[in-house]
Amino acid sequence: MSEPTTPTRARTVPAEAGQTPSSSSAGSPVRAFFSGSAGRNVGLVVALVVMLIVGAITAPGTFLTVDNVFVILRQASITGVVAIAMTLVIIAGGIDLSVGSVVGLASVVGTLAVVQDLADSMHWIVFVIFALAVGAAAGLINGIVIAYGNVVAFMATLAMLVGARGLAEILAERRTLVVEDRSFITFMNADILGVNMLIWIFAIVAVLGWVLLNRTTFGRRTVAIGGNREAARLAGINVKRHVMWLYVLAGLASGIAGVMFLGRTTAGSSTNGQLLELDVIAAVVVGGTLLVGGRGTITGTVFGVLIFATLTNVFIQNNLSSSVQAVAKGVIIVVAVLLQQRFSRAPGRG
Numbered sequence: 496m497s498e499p500t501t502p503t504r505a506r507t508v509p510a511e512a513g514q515t516p517s518s519s520s521a522g523s524p525v526r527a528f529f530s531g532s533a534g535r536n537v538g539l540v541v542a543l544v545v546m547l548i549v550g551a552i553t554a555p556g557t558f559l560t561v562d563n564v565f566v567i568l569r570q571a572s573i574t575g576v577v578a579i580a581m582t583l584v585i586i587a588g589g590i591d592l593s594v595g596s597v598v599g600l601a602s603v604v605g606t607l608a609v610v611q612d613l614a615d616s617m618h619w620i621v622f623v624i625f626a627l628a629v630g631a632a633a634g635l636i637n638g639i640v641i642a643y644g645n646v647v648a649f650m651a652t653l654a655m656l657v658g659a660r661g662l663a664e665i666l667a668e669r670r671t672l673v674v675e676d677r678s679f680i681t682f683m684n685a686d687i688l689g690v691n692m693l694i695w696i697f698a699i700v701a702v703l704g705w706v707l708l709n710r711t712t713f714g715r716r717t718v719a720i721g722g723n724r725e726a727a728r729l730a731g732i733n734v735k736r737h738v739m740w741l742y743v744l745a746g747l748a749s750g751i752a753g754v755m756f757l758g759r760t761t762a763g764s765s766t767n768g769q770l771l772e773l774d775v776i777a778a779v780v781v782g783g784t785l786l787v788g789g790r791g792t793i794t795g796t797v798f799g800v801l802i803f804a805t806l807t808n809v810f811i812q813n814n815l816s817s818s819v820q821a822v823a824k825g826v827i828i829v830v831a832v833l834l835q836q837r838f839s840r841a842p843g844r845g
Contacts, residue, residue, distance in 0.1 A: 535783040538834075539798035546805045554812035563808065565691060571804035572697035573598075573752045573759070575797065578775045578782075579704035580748035582796045584741050585779055586708075588721040588788030589641065589648045591745045593655035594752075594775060597633045598768030600663040601626040601753025606672035606763030619679035622757065627750040633659055634746020638739030656772070663765035672763040683758025693755055700751065705793040717741065721788030777824060778803055781831040802827070 550558040557563055577594050584591050604610065605626040614621040633655060640651045674680060685692050708714035716737055719727040728734045749768075756767045782799030784791030803824065810820040 535795055536792070536798065539782065539795060539802065543798060543802050543805060546802065546809060550805065550809040550812060553809065558809070558812050563812075565694070567801070567804050567808045568694045568697070569691050569759075570807065571800045572691075572693040573755045574771065574774050574778060574804070575697045575800040576700045576755065577745075577748050577752050577771065578778045578796050578800050579700050579793060580745040581775050582704065582779050582782070582784050582791050582793060583708060583714075583717055584745050585776075585784050585786060586721045586788055586791040587717045587738060587741055588724065589738065589741065590652065590776070590786075591634075591637065591742060592649065592652040592772050593633065593637060593659055594745060594749045595768040595771035595773075596656045596659035596663070597630050597746055597749035598752045598756060598771055599765050600633065600659045600666075601629045601750045602756045602763040602767045603663045603667045603672060603765055604629045604763075605753060605757055606674055607666060608672075611675050614676055614679075619676045619682075622674070622676070622679060623754050626753045626757070627747060630746040630748070630750020630753060631743055632746070633749070634743040635739070637746065638742035641742065642735040642738040660765060667763065667765050669765070674757055674761050674763070680758065680761050683755070693759065696751065696755060700748070701793060701797050708793055713737075713740075718789065721785075721790070723789075774803060777828050781827060786832075 547559070577598070581591060581594065605622040610621060610625050637648075637652055637655055640646050641648050644651075683692050687695055708717065716727065716732050719730065719732060720734055720737060724734055752768065752771075753763075757763060760767070778799035779791070779796050780786060780799070781802060782792070782795030782797070784796065806823060806827070807820060810817075810823075
């Protein structure tokens with residue numbers, strides 16, 4: 496009696512697995528589309544357009560003005576610069592919680608009295624050199640500890656988060672250090688072709704990040720390491736050295752953001768960049784980069800940054816509290832992660 500039942504059960508397996516013509520045609524193409532970069536970017540564009548529509552309806556007189564659009568882009572610029580580098584780190588399966596503190600430390604070092612005196616005798620480019628050097632050094636320490644010390648990235652960068660913020664407070668003596676060089680302030684707030692310098696910096700970093708990820712061996716190795724670190728090592732990639740350089744890039748981006756803070760606020764402070772790492776990671780995740788590594792796009796990250804900057808501006812335009820804004824950001828992050836889990840599965844799997 497068992498013989499007749501075996502073929503019957505075998506014939507019912509495809510139907511239970513979702514391989515009938517109606518189910519595969521309805522589900523698999525949609526999932527396949529939204530699992531690709533094009534589908535994810537379409538979803539981000541739709542989300543951004545919805546926010547723009549909401550802003551235009553709730554603040555019709557001010558939201559869609561050219562000045563306000565540039566305000567949104569300027570607000571997104573600092574977060575965006577750090578998010579570009581964070582995208583590469585997360586694609587490789589890492590994380591960097593220290594970027595906000597490194598931004599504060601870079602801004603403080605760039606405005607120390609000795610640095611400003613040196614800039615007076617030479618050029619304000621000294622501000623930039625010192626800030627970038629501090630950021631790159633912090634990233635190098637993170638990279639060495641993580642790659643060669645085999646310390647979990649979460650713990651290593653958490654230690655740098657605390658240490659860099661504390662060092663910034665010591666160097667600044669808990670004071671705000673004002674930038675004395677007016678030519679630096681003028682340059683950082685200048686408009687080129689009607690676009691603010693901070694926005695240009697963000698755009699340049701985004702383009703360089705896109706080229707690095709999509710058109711270089713470095714980018715392909717980054718994706719390979721995030722997809723399968725052991726397989727990447729067996730393929731001949733020096734995984735440890737590559738991971739170290741990724742954190743150097745994250746630190747360098749934090750140094751650039753520190754310079755941008757100096758240009759925007761005209762002051763270096765240990766509080767600069769506070770909680771910036773949360774906004775950065777949120778933008779990267781909403782942009783479609785998997786926290787487990789192996790997948791992500793610079794374009795998606797740019798959209799993620801713009802979505803959060805637009806959301807913040809909508810709340811400001813409508814005089815809503817920052818608490819409600821924080822709740823809205825939390826909901827967006829949770830929805831983004833849930834969508835990642837759903838559409839990152841291979842088509843046909845339950």
